[in-house]
Amino acid sequence: MKRFSLLLTIAFLALLWTAAPLQAAAPTVSYRELVEWYSPVIVQDLVCTEFADYITRIDYDGNDVGNDNWDNLANFERRRVGNIYKLVPVSKARPLPAYVYYSVVESETHYFITYALFHPVDDLSCHSFSHENDLEGIVMTVFKDGTPYGRLRTVQLQKHNDYYQYRAPGVTDVSNGTSDFDSDDPVSIDTTYPGVHPVVFVEGGGHGLREKDTGGAPSVRYYYTGIAEDPDDVGMDHVGYDLLSIFAEMWEKRTDCCGAGHLFDSLGAYTGQRFSVVGIGRKFDGNNGKDDAASPPWDWQDNDDGLPRGEWFMDPADYQDLQFNWSEPFSLNYVFNPFVNDELCGDIFNGTYGSTTLRGLTTLRHGPYTVVCDVTIPADQYLVIEPGVTLRFAPGTRIIADGGLIAHGHDGTIRFESTENPAAALVVNGTLMAGSGGEIGFSTNGSLQFANMTTLRGQETSSAIPVAAQRGSADSNSELSPNGDETEQPAENLSFQLFLPVVQR
Template sequence: MTPLRRLAALFAGLATTSTLLVVAAPVAAAAPSDFELATRWAPIHYQDTDSSDYDADYLSKIDFDAEWDTLNNWEHQDDLLSRMTGTAYYSVVETSTHWFLGYSFYHPRDWEDVPDPFSILTHENDMEGVVLTVRRDGSTYGKLEAMVTVAHSDFYSYVPAGSTFTSGRENVDGTLRTQTYNGAAHPTTRQEAKGHGLYGWNGANFPGGDGVVYYPSGTAEVPSSGNDRSVGYALVDTFAANGLWARRNNAQTFASYGTFRGDNGKDNSANAPWGWDDGNDGGDITRGMLATDPAYLVAQYFAGEGAFSLAYTRNSYR
């Protein structure tokens, strides 16, 4: 082969190699499952406890007593401590721009350690929680932009440092703090003893010094005491077959839509996520919308959201 032919062959080989490199583009990573997404952002949860009855503040499943009759959960709580395993119910709702991740924490009792002759301070069953707004920014698990928590009949708003979200119809109540767990930053939440109002963690120690810190380990554990600082909790899908949402019309569990049956203290006074309501956020934001229409609620609560779709690509509440 002449030198000229050899040079031509060399350039032809380079062109072929270059073409092959362009064709062999990397394959995009698979989208995370709902469980993977919920696990990635599951809160580190600070549960305050009251020394007069520590275990009444432990997290549990609704059916911790192996059945869904919520009229006897108050009574069974004393007898079945070994089944008070750390649990959070999760849901995933999505638009083209965001995921909305709901986490609900259940207690068999909302209680007070003082006399309650008029049954206005206590009730059977209690469920309060949090909804996270996570931007679908092209990364596997997105970017955390905001959090709304449920404390009785009020919602509270938080944003992490650097978020573009600002106060809208509702004021931002504080900074969303994160802590590293298993190599990833997780939001941190805190929940009151007895009444179980849920807020963003403020970085302070527990009132009175005692409390339980729950981590999303995937293993549902029972605290060793009311001052256990490392307890695992498991995630349960709200939309699981025969699960919480599937039972929404079941009279054994619910007295009415979104309201649990309960006959200790004030009757029928605890709500599932689709029954959560803020008492003063406007007539267009109705009961349950934090769970069932979180995009609209978040768009109203905050300003500065940037690109923000209100059209759901998937919403199992609907």
């Protein structure tokens, strides 16, 4: 029999909360106020089909369907172009009010603010490599220096699959790390409104971002005003935009998949250096031009940074710490990051919402994760849950290990919690089950705590769950059935140590 281990943990929380706090005085402004203070001035070039370069929201056409954004953008006519007939956009089909998406992640020492610009079409009728949907990003790093809004340190701009790095004005003490700054000149700051507003320039057609104007094309100048305006209504020199939350407008819809009638075409996983999130939309659905070519922020990637897809957005503290050398204290511990929590449910590869089937070596880091439907690890596959991880079970849900669950609690207690009352019980109505031919094992010094109707058992007598005295606890309502015998007496105040060598992989 193959040896499978169950590494159930959420070490990220141990990592986050055990270190001494480094943050300066608590902010006196909300995240929304912070985002408004640093909101960029956006100079958008217009080429080919000019209205196709207007920024707007993903559901500008009244729905969250990804593959109708091209068709709903323009009125098309069939015209002869050279020797062939093509559908050519001749006029704008509907208003395009201006919006910019945002998120804020806060560490003990810094804020990481992401802004994202959405266009329904990339290069509409400009090139043969057009595609439906386009999302490009800006990331600002702000030091929490004790003032209400902090101090802007760096600005990074996305041009397709490359990120470009710039310092804020007056910054001389942030130096190259694994990445180089792309200019010795800082970004420009617009002073039209109170705040610190970096000016970014957006290329027409392809929508890549840059810090300087290349000139030669007409442009729209967008300012944050809290009012979403259409350039065709107010002129090109001063167009107001409003802000939309990435969490509310994209992340909450991350399982809206797959294909026609949905926002995303495929589901996948973010597998970062410190944590992973599974079952999330990987590409916006798009059928015109190059299929499914646009990514949400958690799938953005720099071609040459050597880091996982999505790291820039999902784990910005780790990303920025690697990219640059900072003169101020720089903490990797998060005060607020809404993207590290996730649910385990749904087939993450085939886009169905039902029993999760995890394939290959899947690692859950940090969390917490919530099991909201049965999770099955197939034979010869592994689910690794790292030290300190908290795994929450909805009532009646199970993890079934036909393959391996690898648990190693040496650096942090493994915690199972109830979704109904996490403070009262570590696992409620949860079942860890070794499937036929599977084995649930725990490494040396691993620790588990069971409470309130928790079951640890094998489906068959051949499914061994080694248990010995010394470490861990289970209350009188919990059951330990190492050999699959469900009639075994519940363990009352049992102390035990679960031990197996860590599976080499």
